[in-house]
Amino acid sequence: MALHIEKIAKSRISEVDFNNLQFGHEFTDHMFECDFEDGEWQNPVIKPYQPILFDPSAKVFHYGQAVFEGMKAYKDDDDKIWLFRPEQNQERINISAERLDMPSFPKDLFFEGLTTLLKIDSEWIQKGEGNSLYIRPFIIATEHGISASASNRYKFMIICSPVQAYYAGEVRVVIADKYSRSANGGVGYAKAAGNYAGSFYPARLAREKGFQQVVWTDSCTHEYLEEAGVMNVFFRINNTLLTAPTSDRILDGITRKSIIQFLESEGIDIEVRPIKVTEIVEAARKGELLEMFGAGTAAVVSPILGFSHQGENFELPKVENSYASFIKKSITAIQQNKAEDKFGWRYEVK
Known part of the structure; x- marks a missing residue:
């Protein structure tokens, strides 16, 4: 299936103070989204980061069918972008999904969506010690209805957030x-x-x-x-x-x-x-x-x-x-x- 791309009209990157980032509060211009309907994943799209609309009875709200991953992308001094063991994240989100009776997400589509998103929003990956782009893939149940059963519709998404070196203080x-x-x-x-x-x-x-x-x-x-x-x-x-x-x-x-x-x-x-x-x-x-x-x-x-x-x-x-x-x-x-x-x-x- 073809990945559709809708680019933002104007980047928001100039509005972000990269020297004073609060972990997980700023997000890049685009996000990846794909829906599971009629027994298959379909309509993969990269589009401007924006709110999404759900029915109040969506099963994620009532029965907690939601799994996620945490990853990071880094940019070296030559502007090359690197991920750290991403195949492990791809495998683990499907292990998590299986435990919650959710459909697995295809490996090739995972990597196509992820790498394309990172290339489109590459300016958000800052070089320098401690800088990185935090990546959050997740799957949620979207079928409407409050019957206590697994959903038959899901949404897979990837959103990204620029971050600095994480310091938790004295713990x-x-x-x-x-x-x-x-x-x-x-x-x-x-x-x-x-x-x-x-x-x-x-x-x-x-x-x-x-x-x-x-x-x-x-x-x-x-x-x-x-x-x-x-x-x-x-x-x-x-x-x-x-x-x-x-x-x-x-x-x-x-x-x-x-x-x-x-x-x-x-x-x-x-x-x-x-x-x-x-x-x-x-x-x-x-x-x-x-x-x-x-x-x-x-x-x-x-x-x-x-x-x-x-x-x-x-x-x-x-x-x-x-x-x-x-x-x-x-x-x-x-x-x-x-x-x-x-x-x-x-x-x-x-």
């Missing part, structure tokens, strides 16, 4: 012992919109106590550590990094799997295994817990300075030449085409 976390992000047999491994909605309330309770985020634990016993906020989480005990294995409760993060592969290539000890809360608390008491950090698309790596568990607070030591800073510097250099990509992660938009 301290609470280890969850009541609320859960996901459960066995649930949708935790999918990037389903409802996963994030359910996490906001516990996160607010944590902020009210002076913490910035929640480290989630397993829903059955709250004995095992899983994720940090909306990121995968790593722990450094002495010179070994630990992270939990993926499961139907834990998102298979692309940054997470990249960090694991990178560390293995560097000969740094990393263990992917279940991690007990008591193990981390005991390591902190002994002074052996040297680092904690989250890993995800927005920040790549976000250091955690301290944590609380059942009212007991722990501060982590300040470590010179931290693993977190080494990983972030190394991964971002690959993403921005400033270092050799021996893994084949970069994807050039031509």
